[in-house]
Amino acid sequence: MTTTATSNYGSTLTFSGATIGACQVIDFPELTTDKLETTNHAGGGVREYIPSGLIGLGDITLSVITAASVVSTLKTYMSNKTVATAVLANGVDTMTFSAFFSSVKPEAADATAPDANKVTVVLSPTGALTLS
Secondary structure (H helix, E strand, O other), rough: OOOOOOOOOOEEEEEEOOEEEHHHHEEOOOOOEEEEEOOOOOOOOOOOOEEEEEEOOOEEEEEEEEHHHHHHHHHHHHHOOOOOOEEOOOOOOOOEEEEEEEEEEEEEEOOOOOOEEEEEEEEEEEEEEOOO
């Protein structure tokens, strides 16, 4: 699967080794960690916490410019509950993680670029994350 669209969007997305297209990150993922309470009698009545060490990666929302045929492939990934390696690169940083598509929404035509096929997708990470 390849895209015929070109754009000045700053990132690219591949999923399961296939190029999805040029994209703009609409909502960057939030990295979070949980906290564990460690309050004890020596705390003087004040709650105490430490980080749990578990890192969570939030959903990622992208606007993707792609070939029309790719939109149906994205819908198939979602309906099949496909979990695969996603790579989001912007020329400076690369995020590699396992994910699935939790939303695929084709966008209406844009008068400034009527020939561009745009789709808004939400990727939900499932676990491992590599930043490089």
